Amino acid sequence: MKGPGRSAAPVGEPILVNVAAADALSRAGLVAQLRPHPEVCVLDEGDSTEAAVLVLVADTVDENVRVLVLRTSRTTTMRTLLVVTSIDEQHLVSAVESGVTGIVRRADASPEHLIQAIRSVARRDGHLPGDLLGQLLTTVGTVQKTLLGPRGLYFAGLNDRERNVLRLLADGHDTSDVAESLGCSQRTVKKILTDLMHRLNLRNRTQAVAYALRNDLI
Numbered sequence: 001m002k003g004p005g006r007s008a009a010p011v012g013e014p015i016l017v018n019v020a021a022a023d024a025l026s027r028a029g030l031v032a033q034l035r036p037h038p039e040v041c042v043l044d045e046g047d048s049t050e051a052a053v054l055v056l057v058a059d060t061v062d063e064n065v066r067v068l069v070l071r072t073s074r075t076t077t078m079r080t081l082l083v084v085t086s087i088d089e090q091h092l093v094s095a096v097e098s099g100v101t102g103i104v105r106r107a108d109a110s111p112e113h114l115i116q117a118i119r120s121v122a123r124r125d126g127h128l129p130g131d132l133l134g135q136l137l138t139t140v141g142t143v144q145k146t147l148l149g150p151r152g153l154y155f156a157g158l159n160d161r162e163r164n165v166l167r168l169l170a171d172g173h174d175t176s177d178v179a180e181s182l183g184c185s186q187r188t189v190k191k192i193l194t195d196l197m198h199r200l201n202l203r204n205r206t207q208a209v210a211y212a213l214r215n216d217l218i
Contacts (some may be wrong), residue, residue, distance in 0.1 A: 016040075017054075040115060055081045083104050167190060
């Protein structure tokens with residue numbers, strides 16, 4: 001029983017979901033799984049209401065899937081959860097490049113798992129099976145080590161020298177102090193900052209330091 005003055009905890013608004021599939025049977029099956037759950041609201045086909053999540057059912061990540069996900073990410077605010085029959089490392093990278101935020105294998109697509117994944121995707125947390133996450137991290141590490149690193153490029157957008165320069169500036173050092181600490185000339189420090197600001201479209205070194213701090217790069 002509830003005590004005096006107590007009320008039930010408020011229930012959040014259901015997450016608006018669009019469901020798409022290559023065939024009507026797959027779509028109908030997924031809709032039937034989701035509709036009984038109050039955490040989500042599955043929209044009818046052709047509904048003009050903007051959904052938060054697109055749940056896309058597919059056998060694999062083919063060109064049709066890539067085009068649909070790309071169009072969705074570029075023209076709407078929906079985030080895509082892919083329910084896929086089979087997926088390998090190459091298809092995983094292709095899906096992520098296209099804009100897929102979460103992946104669930106069909107074999108694991110119980111209603112409870114789907115609701116959990118939809119919640120994660122709607123919160124922008126993403127959702128991947130553990131083995132696929134491991135594959136993705138391995139691929140990112142390999143690309144960084146073999147392709148980007150040798151060219152002085154990094155996924156974070158800053159190389160080691162740029163991070164060192166900005167870290168010293170953030171600590172209050174001036175250009176001469178930075179140059180002395182890094183064992184280079186002041187001209188080199190200025191060039192590093194100029195190249196960085198041009199690449200990231202930043203107006204001055206203060207903006208560059210703020211950008212690095214805001215994005216946890218230093």
